[in-house]
Amino acid sequence: MVPDINYAAVVLATLSSMIVGSIWYTPKVFGNYWMRVTGVRPSGDARNAVRPILVTLVVSFVTAWVLAGAVFIAWEFYGGSFLANSVVTAILLWAGFTAARFVTHDAFDRRPTGLTVLNVAHEFVTLLVMAIIIGVWPA
Numbered sequence: 001m002v003p004d005i006n007y008a009a010v011v012l013a014t015l016s017s018m019i020v021g022s023i024w025y026t027p028k029v030f031g032n033y034w035m036r037v038t039g040v041r042p043s044g045d046a047r048n049a050v051r052p053i054l055v056t057l058v059v060s061f062v063t064a065w066v067l068a069g070a071v072f073i074a075w076e077f078y079g080g081s082f083l084a085n086s087v088v089t090a091i092l093l094w095a096g097f098t099a100a101r102f103v104t105h106d107a108f109d110r111r112p113t114g115l116t117v118l119n120v121a122h123e124f125v126t127l128l129v130m131a132i133i134i135g136v137w138p139a
Contacts, residue, residue, distance in 0.1 A: 003072035004139035005065065012137075013064035013130035014057065020126045021056065030118055037115045060126075067093065067127065068134045075138075086135030090127040098123045 025031045035041065067090060075085040099120045106116040 001073070001076070003069040003076075005068045005072065006134070006137050006139040009134045009137040009139075010061065010064045010068050013067070013133045014061045016129045016133055017060040017063070017126045018053075018056065020129055021122070024122045024125070030122075034115070034118060037112055063127070064130050064134070067130055068139075071131070071134055072139065081135075082138045083132070083135035086131040087128065090131035091124075094124050094127045098127070 023029060025034055027035075067086075070093060071082070071086045071089045074089045075082050078085060102116055102120045102123070106119075
């Protein structure tokens with residue numbers, strides 16, 4: 001079975017990750033804390049942001065695409081609401097893969113717990129927004 005995927009929803013979900021990240025890591029929200037804890041300092045040169053932004057776009061597209069496929073498979077298996085399947089699938093994938101991997105790597109990297117919580121929460125919100133977009137706009 002090949003999942004039916006609405007690529008317009010995947011593109012919107014990809015762009016939503018950029019919006020969520022831009023808000024989440026702005027200095028007025030969590031950006032100052034993140035910069036202080038990670039030691040990241042803005043260079044002041046916008047060109048330095050091009051590569052990380054392009055990488056983020058690519059991996060966000062992959063994430064949205066995989067999520068859309070997984071949601072379709074879950075919906076085909078369980079039936080019911082496509083939106084509900086989308087949200088539940090996103091939460092399960094976040095918990096089982098994203099959060100679990102962050103916690104493991106951050107424990108070995110000895111990153112502060114607050115940083116791990118911040119980044120895991122960001123990923124949760126990002127996936128939840130993606131799931132809502134994909135869920136309300138099925139193929």
